[in-house]
Each structure stands twice: as structure tokens, then as C-alpha cells.
Amino acid sequence: MALSQEMESKVTDEAVRKRYDTFVEAAASNEEVHARHILLKTEDEAKAVIGELDGGGDFAQLARDKSTGPSGPGGGDLGFFGRGQMVPEFEEAAFKLETGTHTSTPVKTQFGWHVIKVEERRKAEPPPFEQAEEQLRAELQQTVGAAYVERLRKDAKIEHYNLDGTPQEEASDKKPE
Numbered sequence: 001m002a003l004s005q006e007m008e009s010k011v012t013d014e015a016v017r018k019r020y021d022t023f024v025e026a027a028a029s030n031e032e033v034h035a036r037h038i039l040l041k042t043e044d045e046a047k048a049v050i051g052e053l054d055g056g057g058d059f060a061q062l063a064r065d066k067s068t069g070p071s072g073p074g075g076g077d078l079g080f081f082g083r084g085q086m087v088p089e090f091e092e093a094a095f096k097l098e099t100g101t102h103t104s105t106p107v108k109t110q111f112g113w114h115v116i117k118v119e120e121r122r123k124a125e126p127p128p129f130e131q132a133e134e135q136l137r138a139e140l141q142q143t144v145g146a147a148y149v150e151r152l153r154k155d156a157k158i159e160h161y162n163l164d165g166t167p168q169e170e171a172s173d174k175k176p177e
Helices: 002-010 013-027 043-054 059-066 088-096 129-155
Strands: 031-040 077-082 107-109 112-123
Touching: 002 129, 013 129, 031 043, 031 059, 031 088, 043 059, 043 112, 088 107, 088 112
Parallel strands: none
Antiparallel strands: 031 077, 031 112, 107 112
């Protein structure tokens, strides 16, 4: 009951709104890229595709014709993604590319060899308050609850008793009988 009262007093609508504002401020610096890729089995195949692209080949068509990945039939389209959503090697290469360009060398990952093209970039849009409110309220309740329990533990004098009600010895390593 005390924990519920603590959360009720500190997890107010105003506190949730403030947490959302902080979340939005942090999200404002997040960038997303819209990329396509062509996944190939060998580095030589990837280099050949890069040669075709450099010669004016259509990226989406080459992805449909040559990619071994599940996005191949869709022209290699991966949609928008932010940092932390792709394997590191892929992500690093994609975020370095200028809009409208493709990788000049193949990118190796655990899945094979990739040729990547960045279609566009945008700032990540945070969800509206109404959509994020429930999750933010739950996170705030967890934070407030954990801090409350920690304060109680820090200030508490804990005494241990045996099953028969007698105090346990201070430095006892014995297991309860």
C-alpha cells in the first residue's frame, strides 16, 4: 500500500508529460535513413553489381534480379531505419553514404556481401504523447518504485530470526533448519 501511495504521489500527469518532453528532445537528434540493398554470396558478385551500377544500372531492378535476401523482390527496399536497428557493419556503411549514392565497395556482414544505396534521410519522429503515455507512465512508476524500495532498504534495520522465533546469530553462515 505504501509503495502504491508513493507511486501515486510522484507519477503525476505532469511528471509523465515532463518525461515525454525529455524523450522528444532526445529523439530530435535521431536520424533515420531509407535504404535499399542487394545481398550477394561473394565479394566478386558484389563488385560486379557495383560495376553495373556505376555503368548506369537500376538499383531496384538489380536487387530484384540478383539479391539473395528477402527484400530482393521488393527492389531491395528496407524502408527507414535508425541507428541500432541493423548489424553494425551495415549500419555504419549506410549512415556514411550521401543521399542517392551507393557503396563503392561491398560491405561484409554475417549474412553475406551487401551493396547499399541510401534513398533519403530524415529526422526520426517521436510518437505522439497519447501513444507513448502508457509506456512512459509504466517506466516512471518502475523508477519511482525502485527508488522507494532502495530508500527503505538503506534506512532499514534488518533482523533475522530462526523459525522458532529466536534471533539468528549476527555472522551466522548456517542455513535455516
